[in-house]
Amino acid sequence: MAVNEAITALETLLGERCVRSKSDLDLHGRSESHFPLAPPDAVAYPETTQEVAQIVQICAQHRVPVIGWGTGTSLEGQAQAFLGGVCVDFSRMNAVVAINTEDMDVQVQPGLTREALNNELRATGLFFPVDPGANASLGGMASTRASGTTAVRYGTMRDNVMGLEVVTSDGRIIRTGTRARKSSSGYDLTGLFVGAEGTLGLITELTLRLHGQPEAISAAVCAFDDVGGAVSAVMDTIQMGLPMARIELMDVASVRAVNSYSNMALPEKPHLLLEFHGSDSGVAECSEVFGEIAQGHGGSGFDWATRAEDRNALWTMRHNAYYAILAARPGARAVVTDICVPISKLAQAVEETADDLAANGVQGPILGHVGDGNFHAILLIDADNATEVKAAEAASARMVERALALGGTATGEHGIGIGKLGYMIAEHGQAWNMMGAIKSALDPQNIMNPGKLVPPRN
């Protein structure tokens, strides 16, 4: 078989860094979401870009699928090997290549995690802001166009990747972008690879934009009587142009889950979690203005945290919320939703979603990055209960329909993988075929993460 021939060649190339043990294959076949196990045929652990190029050349020669792997924390099955093939695990390519403090940028290998990067940056006065819940790899974050709690201020991976080194489907090594802050030189290939989920090539190096650690930070939690009040406060805040660094919503069920998981004692009400970055006076000014807005919408129990340890506890709690919600129902798996709508439609989208879930008996705590109009309902299911799975999937589909009808998108930050493939036609129409045409042009053999994102090849 072609795949066995490819693996033999990979073993010659990589020795013990080409692995076929069942435990390793299973580890690289799972996801944190509800998709079934889909192990690859082998896992390759390259240490250099040159090795990645050789791996892809071997797979291209034998027409074997190539799937990139960072930390395995994507939520739509992006890193699972549904068609078998070779998983390229970037954990040994996790170096900081160069920190350019004067230019506020950094070159990194794709296996480096966002937390490891920020640890490296600590002494420089700079930081990398994009923060999905998981401590994901930066290559994976670029590939899914990830964001997190700070996108409202610092943007998503789209805005923070300046350039890439990529191994293409025929095993060539290309570079996109430059270290200049802007360019009008040709098609935006950097932007094309960011969010392409490894379907056009494997990212082997990234140049990332950094930001100055703010002089002052203040964080806050604020309880509201209902989700509508909280969301209205968000809308007013955005529309006033108040420069927030973070503004997060948790509904009552989410609050209960994080209280239990992270030993917090938040009142059992919907909450907003906020953070302001700036000068001492700027932060104080913003906090005051937000306090007035919140009060106007029934906000109460304001609690400002200016001490770093209190803020860290707050955001660690928030970043663990997904795991907290999963733990709230032992043994449950999650159908994760991720819609994003224009800010003016946010209250409507959240309220209709909550009503829909209640009416259909689906357990689904709601939380999200409401400053972007993006929120998640984490639909908890017993994966062996077909009725529950079906109800959750139907509720998820209705959320997407609602988002599209309101001018939004099926996914604000998790991507397509296989989980959102069914919504692509509804969201993009003919433009989805254009994505397919690009894929066919750049990966004619369809070996780069096949079966994900683009229309199925006939």
Added chain:
Amino acid sequence: MAVNEAITALETLLGERCVRSKSDLDLHGRSESHFPLAPPDAVAYPETTQEVAQIVQICAQHRVPVIGWGTGTSLEGQAQAFLGGVCVDFSRMNAVVAINTEDMDVQVQPGLTREALNNELRATGLFFPVDPGANASLGGMASTRASGTTAVRYGTMRDNVMGLEVVTSDGRIIRTGTRARKSSSGYDLTGLFVGAEGTLGLITELTLRLHGQPEAISAAVCAFDDVGGAVSAVMDTIQMGLPMARIELMDVASVRAVNSYSNMALPEKPHLLLEFHGSDSGVAECSEVFGEIAQGHGGSGFDWATRAEDRNALWTMRHNAYYAILAARPGARAVVTDICVPISKLAQAVEETADDLAANGVQGPILGHVGDGNFHAILLIDADNATEVKAAEAASARMVERALALGGTATGEHGIGIGKLGYMIAEHGQAWNMMGAIKSALDPQNIMNPGKLVPPRN
């Protein structure tokens, strides 16, 4: 001939809105730069997206080039018909389709100019910040990935286009993006069309991100003894994270030109022009900090303008600087350069450029958006003097080589067209071929603005 058949069909479709008069053809064959006249075979004036689709269908049927036209102010020959064909002039598609104040976005037709949009927005408290020197059309600005004086704060067209309606090379109408603030749904087609210079399709509608008119604005001019001091002040300011809205450099020759053209009386020294946007206290704080930085680098003659009319005079002068420099040598044409480098290399790039021009006797005032690391030398030539033309082109090539060696780009904001085509291999290597593969996939007949941006088709 195919082109005559196409024009006959266009005349049937558009009646008097398909024009072949010599004056109209010549008007659409010129540019503001040094390229020779290259008129199209006909100019079409569509009024609807449907008509644009029909025009492209007719041209596709007869394999006739289609070139988009906004205001004709691009600087690298992007809108000229070097291979003939049909020029699609969007001046009749210049409506504001919808202003969504709550969501801070706007839908516009491509022929609308940036100034006309801001006039429409005046009462909303919102504005569109991207401001190339010319009063360009928004479709053209998107197509060249334009920026201007405010990119340092608000980003370029890449950052401010949320979605597009596009007519593809086979005359289909597609939509990219949504009105949500972010999305991870598939390839970033919006980003692919922005900067594609009409080589992949014609933009027929844009959804643009708006920004709140700042509560307070203060602008300033500051003279320096030498360009090095001015650039060092810029570098310090950026690295301190001071939130500037604009920071522009003009060298002595540029200052002389604007003094004469705009009746200003700036001292004949290099200048920085700045603007801060924010709250009253925030703007005051920034101004003070910048004043200290500037003083440390020999800055003098600080002049703060908080009155709107003074600021308008200042920025009108800056926006007219290109025309002022052209007027400084009557009858001259310009070879416009546009390099952009990492901030840490800015002083070196500017100084080496100035020395090079002086050493080679090329007249080239330097000015630019130094907060992004982007600057222009406007090389003035007598287009009939071959020696001068050659000297200017050689100096331009050396600027690009210098920029690439410093980790930068051949063009920060003007784009490729035909003027920068010769530098694509040096900047992009194999990635340029990838651009060609995308072009071939999306425009297999090579009718969309052929001869620009991508590698020549064999």
